[in-house]
Amino acid sequence: MARETVLTQESASEDPKRDAALRPKHLREVIGQQAAVQRLSIAVNASKKLREPLAHILFDGPPGLGKTTFATVLPTELGVSIQMTSGPALSKPADLLPFLTNLEEGSILFIDEIHRMPRVVEEFIYPAMEDFRIDIVLGDGMNARTISMNLKRFTLIGATTRSGMLSSPMRDRFRIHEHLDFYTVPELATIVRVNAQKLGTQISDEAALELAQRSRGTPRIANNRLYWVRHFAASESDGIITLPIARAALEMAEVDRDGLDKQDRRYLETLLGVFGGGPAGVEAIAATMNLPADTLSDEIEPYLLREQFIVRSPRGRIATPRGFTAMGHTPRDLSSPETLPRLF
Numbered sequence: 192m193a194r195e196t197v198l199t200q201e202s203a204s205e206d207p208k209r210d211a212a213l214r215p216k217h218l219r220e221v222i223g224q225q226a227a228v229q230r231l232s233i234a235v236n237a238s239k240k241l242r243e244p245l246a247h248i249l250f251d252g253p254p255g256l257g258k259t260t261f262a263t264v265l266p267t268e269l270g271v272s273i274q275m276t277s278g279p280a281l282s283k284p285a286d287l288l289p290f291l292t293n294l295e296e297g298s299i300l301f302i303d304e305i306h307r308m309p310r311v312v313e314e315f316i317y318p319a320m321e322d323f324r325i326d327i328v329l330g331d332g333m334n335a336r337t338i339s340m341n342l343k344r345f346t347l348i349g350a351t352t353r354s355g356m357l358s359s360p361m362r363d364r365f366r367i368h369e370h371l372d373f374y375t376v377p378e379l380a381t382i383v384r385v386n387a388q389k390l391g392t393q394i395s396d397e398a399a400l401e402l403a404q405r406s407r408g409t410p411r412i413a414n415n416r417l418y419w420v421r422h423f424a425a426s427e428s429d430g431i432i433t434l435p436i437a438r439a440a441l442e443m444a445e446v447d448r449d450g451l452d453k454q455d456r457r458y459l460e461t462l463l464g465v466f467g468g469g470p471a472g473v474e475a476i477a478a479t480m481n482l483p484a485d486t487l488s489d490e491i492e493p494y495l496l497r498e499q500f501i502v503r504s505p506r507g508r509i510a511t512p513r514g515f516t517a518m519g520h521t522p523r524d525l526s527s528p529e530t531l532p533r534l535f
């Protein structure tokens with residue numbers, strides 16, 4: 192994943208090859224996200240029966256929830272090839288040309304972080320998405336002329352952590368939008384068990400559940416925790432992941448009972464310790480933590496918001512009573528007439 196922002200340790204893929212090894216290969220192997228799986232199965236069947244390319248698809252959601260997984264499963268289902276690139280790698284229209292000219296009939300072009308593609312590239316891709324055609328300008332000034340080139344019919348799959356940053360003409364050109372949300376604990380426990388089996392490691396059901404509870408609702412984090420606990424079990428015991436082994440390994444990795452990791456706790460400590468629990472703007476929190484604001488809003492905050500450790504207000508982020516107690520602080524008295532006007 193070519194990101195320029197600093198990724199939090201656990202949401203970043205530590206090893207892309209490792210991610211690929213654990214990735215489901217078929218839609219039926221995808222765990223959770225069942226509504227999306229059903230809709231995509233219908234789109235795949237229709238595409239096969241009608242002999243039409245799959246409609247362009249946009250996946251959005253926080254990192255590590257399976258956007259790349261879905262993008263790589265679909266070509267397998269359709270029996271077509273896939274080319275992969277990312278928004279930051281496409282700085283000018285010419286960067287897209289090799290991908291567009293290599294397309295095969297019905298094949299897939301996957302653009303990760305599509306919101307980071309410059310507007311000029313976006314505009315270049317519109318006719319490709321609509322009419323399978325691109326307009327290339329040759330020469331400049333008085334001598335400039337445009338030639339049109341037909342392309343093979345293809346499917347564009349875009350992935351973004353920030354669908355709000357896509358221009359609406361771009362968003363509207365995707366006929367299927369799938370928003371991926373955090374996974375439930377039982378879904379993550381199944382992912383942990385399936386992946387432990389793929390790695391040839393024995394894990395008890397209770398240990399799989401413990402890992403799931405401490406994985407911030409995110410399969411990629413569950414995988415990272417599984418790798419760590421597996422190494423811990425091999426080094427400190429007989430290689431079998433039992434509940435005590437899982438707990439000891441997670442304690443050592445400083446992952447707490449709520450699944451919060453070092454970076455989450457640093458965020459909450461900053462909000463509580465420096466800003467008195469808020470409200471504080473994301474830019475101010477980011478500057479204090481010495482991290483890009485994008486990292487906070489894309490990777491740290493979605494889980495803290497969903498689990499109600501923090502809330503967003505028009506004046507900035509505010510720690511909830513749960514956020515205060517998770518960090519060992521006494522919650523503020525929200526009914527106090529002095530606190531309320533300060534908060535909202």
Ligand SMILES: Nc1ncnc2c1ncn2[C@@H]1O[C@H](COP(=O)(O)OP(=O)(O)OP(=O)(O)O)[C@@H](O)[C@H]1O
Binds near residue numbers: 257
């Ligand atoms: N629905 C799922 N079922 C089973 N495993 C999954 C699922 N979603 C993700 N995973 C596991 O999590 C790993 C990370 O997922 P993936 O790389 O697809 O996330 P992503 O949303 O594309 O992240 P990013 O946006 O950071 O690239 C995969 O290698 C796979 O092992």
